[in-house]
Amino acid sequence: MFVIHCPWCGDCDGTEFSYGGDASRQRPAPDADFDTWYDFVYLRDNPRGPHDEYWQHVSGCRQWLKVRRDVLTHRILATGTPADNLDEVAS
């Protein structure tokens, strides 16, 4: 079980967190067309490598965070708040 660096609590065991899905999609504007919303709700990329995703620190601060995880190696490349740009965090 990997270690996740929570931006508020520091390094914590992965079992303290709950997975929250893909973080690479952008919520459409409320009046966007049906197809844009359809893609947002149903379509996901399936990268064989780094994946941006949400986790919630349920056994800790209960904050949602963004995590860049390599789904092949489980290596966590970067973590940040939901508002962070992980490209900047990772570099």
Added chain:
Amino acid sequence: MSDTPANQTLAGPQVQRYQERDRTDASQPRRLAEGGLVVDRGRRLSFRLDGRSYTGYAGDTLASALLAHGVKLVARSFKYHRPRGIYSAGVEEPNALVELRTGGRREPNTRATMAELYDGLEAHSQNRWPSLGFDVGEINNLLSPFFGAGFYYKTFMWPASFWEKYEVLIRRAAGMGSAARERDPDRYEHRNAHCEVLVVGGGPAGLAAARAAARSGQRVLLVDENPRLGGWLWRESHTVDGRPGAEWLAETQRELASAGVQILTRTTAFGYYDDNLMGCVERAQDHVAVPGAHLPRQRLWKIRARRVILATGSIEQPLVFPDNDRPGVMLAGAVRSYLHAYGVLAGRRVVLVTNNDDAYRTALDLVAVKAEVVVVDNRARFDGELPRQVQSLGVPILSGAGVHRVRGRLGVQGVEIQRLESGQRQRFECDLVAVSGGWVPTLHLHSQAGGKNVYCPQIAAFVPGAARREHVSIGAAAGRFGLEDCIRDGEQAGRNVTGQTEESVSLPAPGAGVAMGESREAIGGPGKCFLDLQHDVTLSDVDLAHREGFRSVEHVKRYTTLGMATDQGKTSNLSALSRLAGLRKQPIPEVGTTTFRPPYTPVTLGAIAGGEVGRHLKPLRRTPMDDWHAEHGVRWIDAGLWRRPHYYPQAGEDVDAAALREGRATRHGVGLCDVSPLGKIDIQGPDAAEFLNRVYCNAWKKLPVGKARYGLMLREDGIVLDDGTTSRLAENHFHMTTTTANAVKVMGLLEYYLQVEWPGLRVQVTSVTEQWAGMSIAGPQSRRVLEKLVDRDIGNEAFPFMAVAECRIAGIPGRLFRISFSGELAYEVNVPADYGQAAWEALVAAGQEFDMVVYGIETLGALRVEKGHVAGPELDGRTTADDLGLGKLVKRNKPVFIGKAMLEREVLADPARPRLVGLKPADGRSWIRAGSQLIADPAAPLPMKMLGHVTSIAYSPELGHPIALALLSGGLEREGETLYAAFPLKGEMLAVTVTSPHFVDPDGSRMYV
């Protein structure tokens, strides 16, 4: 170097017959008079195998003690039931599996080579009937042509129905041991640990590493799977810097202790997980009959290390030749281990078969205790120091030769050797065949951590690839087998604080004892050539798999089951993939290895479960009134993690009778129910109303202060997620309820939307499920009960339907909600949880004059089904608001709410979608089964069209017969039709009539009185 003349016999003048015995105990014919570095001859132990008594010493394993008694036969093989003996002296043991202990502590498939002997140990052999010596199952060996790899894909095909009969016989005929049926009386623990350096393996390499790391001031943890540190220092005679190995060991251990290195012996690192997490199991009390007071039997350690040093050593490989599985065929390294560590001589007349120099150490050790030895070397030419020494002692050495056959079914009696070039054969009598195919690094943990492996042709084995930041392999585990190399590796790795990696792999140089022949394989001859002893997989099975098109090593593994037994192919994987490489005419690195997965050796379920068994399997959530329920005859039911009242039976009542009484009393009088588990969320902030408007599909902004409203929450795809009643306590303060089952999920979702999607909203949410005790008072008399306790006017005008107010109940500050799940005049009371019992008791006392009943969730469910209120079974993740008859709640003109966009999906507008209806039995009395399929005509041909299914059932207190809610295509357009509720699993077909789901008080007038 030339071999000795072919006519040299074993009774040559320079080799004397073995005569010495252990004079202290005539019953241990193979125990030497002295020697045995780990046994304490002063402490005798008695044990039993298959009911027969033996003696051994403290420090023995079950295997060493049995060998000391000359016991050859200890097991029957998995498929062919061939007689088997002890093969090795370590975890790689494929043969000597026994059942240890009895009763609730019984453990099948325990390796006798690792089982520490204690007084009174009880062991039983496995997989044989009626006895080890005479096993009926051995007939499988005669039928073996039918039992090759994958036989079960090709046999027992016809007739198909007979398979169930065959299966019973097959299950009995194969298999290894049986698990205990009684409860395990022992405790198991989980422990967590952190360290800077974790050293896996306490042999010379690991000890040197731990010492060097400790000297550089790091926090070190050292684990070893044996009862004592030292590794092979106990199994061979070694000198370190001119001193005996034992001295170096003792000195190193003293230094480690004084440096505060944490040492765990009897501890196997079985799994290497992400971010340097090592799973280990400590066999804390496996070596005694009963665990000491307050001690766990085993501990599971989860160790998080900054750096891991793998000093896991190596495992000797066998050679493959016909009948290489006979009892009395053993690994050469094991033979000398038993000599040095336990003072046990596994055989007096030994044929040593080898393809490398290292095995000659065993020959030297055997000669030193006056055993007769003949060496058979696969190699035509060799020129090392060790073979020279052996030859100088007059031991016959046959070069360029292999084993043609092994005689002796229940125990080796002799071998027939064949010259590889000339084909000439020669017989030798012997009672032990010691084989050696060289050593391979134990790189399982390295591989589990994603480390790559590199094939090293010099040792015909894979070695770990380049070291990584997090872990490094040293010593024999890296293919550097010499003692000096091991110690040097350890010192270097231990000092290396920053974990710098080397760019290239440093492959082992062929040092003393490593010079290897090319192949480990047989030369042919009648008889099975075994690769995987534990699963009875032979060379011909691998050939068969390849012929049938299974080319990939992963396919060959699964088709033949090679490497899939409890030893995970530790002595067979390499030979098999070597054979496969030959068949594929490819080099071994291209064939590759199968994936390494934890556990390295078997781990008990007890260790994995730890303390979370029995009552502690899941946390128990109790309501604030739990004690009161227990004292008043409640029957409990699990609702998720909650323990909730199911019903309160009076004398002689079953659940149905109790629920009928409770329900009738509530509808005609008044009833009280504990609803504390309901999810409750406090929502505050200037944007709270806007937030609710987005989270629910109905309208919230204009909800007046002091009013409650039913809320329906959708998923992003438009399907209903949850419902609840949310109240406005103040302009910017709301109290939300959810279903019990979804409380946690909804809370996480609210936090998600506020933190991720709409961070601009100024809203705070807090889970208050456990902070409030909740109780529901329902029935025509409910107001009269509450009026006695509440400090405000709750008349119909002052406190109308859906009103909410803060007030005092029996003097306790709390909240009163006039909401109704039952459809009667009803209220919910919330008081702080610590006052829950007091408020409850006050209500019970106040209700006595009105014959108030207390009811559980059986009745709670019956009342809501009568009213057609949807709950969990209807909110099954497939239904929309329209499906549930709640379409009017969806305010599509709201600009933003969850699920708005996907509600427009065409499929959700399909008029044939199942919709909520009620059902009653056509005969007026039969129970309808929940989950039944609804069909139109039982006589129609299969497959029939399913029109819907039954979601919730109840016995209606009001109507006096069973009722149900269902989702039915056509919905209420079918009102009055007769359909059939089919439950084929139980052969049921019941005629039902479609009705409105609102069985009782359909216009809801009772709630407004």
